[in-house]
Amino acid sequence: MASLLLRKRTRRNLWFLNPTAITQHLNLPTFQSENQNFSVPHNSPNSIRNHEFSNSTVSEFLLKALKRVASSTTSVFCRRFDPQWSRFFGSQTAVEPSTSDGLTVERIIASGWTILDESEKDWKSHAAAVAQSIHVIKKRMQWKKLLVRLDLLTAELNKPDIWNDPVHAGRVSREHGSLMGKMKGVKAFERELLEHIDMIKLAREEDDAELESEALKALLQMRRISKEKELEAMLAGEHDPCPCYIEVQAGAGGTESMDWASMVMVMYKMWGQHRGYKVTVVDEMPGEIAGIKRATIKVDGEYAYGYAKAEVGVHRLVRISPFDSNKRRHTSFAAVAVIPILGDGSTPVQINESDLRIERFRSGGAGGQHANTTDSAVRIVHIPTGITATCQNERSQHQNKASAMAVLRSRLDQLEMARQAQMNAQHTQSLTDITWGNQIRSYVLHPYQMVKDLRTNYEVSDPDSVLEGDLDGFIMSYLSAFLDKDDNGQ
Template sequence: MFEINLIKNSLYKIKEKNNFIRGFFDYSELKKKLLKINNQFKNLDIWNDISYGQKLSKEKFYIENILFTLNMINQEIVDIDELIKLAIDSNDNDILQESVQTLYILKNKLDELEFQKIFIKKNDNKNCFIDIKAGSGGIESQDWAQMIMRMYLKWAENKKFKIYIIEKSPGEKVGIKSATIKIIGNYAFGWLRTESGIHRLVRKSPFNTYGRRHTSFSSTFIYPEINNYNSNIIIKADDLRIDVYRSSGAGGQHVNRTESAVRITHIPTGIVTQCQNNRSQHKNKNQAMKQLEKKLYELDFKKKNIEKQKIENSKLDISWGYQIRSYILDNSRIKDIRTGVETNNVQSVLDGNIDIFIKASLKIGL
């Protein structure tokens, strides 16, 4: 027979946690806010401002999702409470066993909901960009940069987020030298904002005849998509170096024949943006310039508001001093340097299952 007191204690803790979370999200206020938003949507003029309409739709979806989850968990707690009372009265071990499993599932649901309260920082609800750059190590690092890109693409796919590859520069023989990816999804930047930094790989090199151990580095820089912002940043023409080159991406022979790709370097910060998605050099330049504006805005924002946090950008050397995570494939061990979280499931991580690291870093307020 299951220990009745332990089951009752587990149920009591779940009820307490449920009350705390409902209070944190302010359930009654959320309902009022949703009613107000629904009333706003009754006025079709709201879509005269597409950007505002989309923002409101996103907020509506978020509130509906939170309310649905809170209601579902609350009802499940009522049901399990009645089930446990029934099991105790009838001395039914099978029902108690089912209750224990249900309590475990409920605890996980509450933990997941509690985790969402972490997304309270400015821009957490925004879409985001990921810049990936190969470090020192030649072919090995370029291969590693591509593995990092695949890892984040898989992660985004698992989250059902939309993905756009803005720019990708092929490596000398394999992999990539750099890439910029746009991730569109609910709280995309909130999820990924702690992933900026250096990823260190240690493995027996597949490109070395003798299979010697090799250490490689690749960097990631995460920044939000800011469409409407007020910034005092002035980009001077003298601070820019603009290079054009032949695109190496898809798009047919026309793309490869003309110098349509554009690379913009902001000399004071060393920030580089590039775009080769379009056949038009003008469009690529505009896209690269928008990327630069977003990067400079995020850099300025972090300097003013998060001075203790070092901003990883292309001005920093990709070397031993700025690591966030080590991937030691020979020993089947991946360790987050900042949180101490480790796992031996290397392939799972490389396939995009990185929430174990993300959640740990967000919980300690990185």
């Protein structure tokens, strides 16, 4: 444990006890880390000089020492944390924390403690709820895979020639630090739960109702916080915190599908604005009569990609066509792709100027006094891959070129990530097959009203609210279903 709370009965103060201070005050052996065990140094008393304490007995030793401090009348002044112990606990990411009597999160879950309402003052109920949340968080983070990945990154960083390639070394170091931060945060939350359980048991042994009440309140607070942490675990992917581009393209169906594609793009603009994101139109190709053939927007905000990635796929609309004089029912399709914007510091693709073909043309639009009369629109073609990026919405050719280059870079990054992972659907889906059998969601406006996600069966009966940007229910339903479906990743 990084810190242990103990109420000193004589003065009713809460102390953060330092292991070194405890051992000095009680004339106990000072522990040193050695092969992940704590051994007694040579200057200890003969009776314990050669005795070794394994990791599993450290917490028991500390608890006994703390009880002895509790009965002492001498104050122990100590720092909050001791570096000697931080070195040990910092290296124990994979070790399962436990209480002084060996209770772990997994054992709490296996015990089948009943989870009651928050209003019930039952510490086992609160502890079980928090333990269940920790289990869900680890599952969503794919804990076992993270451990394997962390070992690989650690081995890579330990190579003597790693810094011969500073770009690669920096990328590995950043990923290693990010994983360590995520995993330490979960472990700290897990240890906090077990510490509070220890405190309740200790309070009952000492018949200290006030300390027990405080520990119970702390467990209740953890139970409430754990729900927020479950949500955070949905967005634990490497690129989830990034901003993103959302691309919409009309499917087969002419004007009907172009009008539907325009409605979908408006839906995402409103969704981004509802969440407080900055939404910018990067490129838009209008249809001949109505709607759009395709469009790209940039959504800039925290976890924009993490949320928007749930929208990747084909969206299907059923309605009475406003373009059909006979008022017949029509089915339209539009495809959505979501691309993370990684930034210059972490992009996996290097672009050579010689691989680019830059074309300039006059921006399209509705005309009138604001019609663009200069060749300021820019199209950039990456010759080796054939990937194209266009921007015509900025005020100058220079700005359009910069925006188009950013879109091109993100598309190439996406292509490289898909190639490396061999899981193209994890990042985006192809916009080429926008027809029956590929849709992820149906929007029905006639003969009844309903929007249904075909991946999760989540549905609502108010299409207007969805088309006005109320997508969080669909997004959360998909993310939780996608992350919770596989038990093997825990």
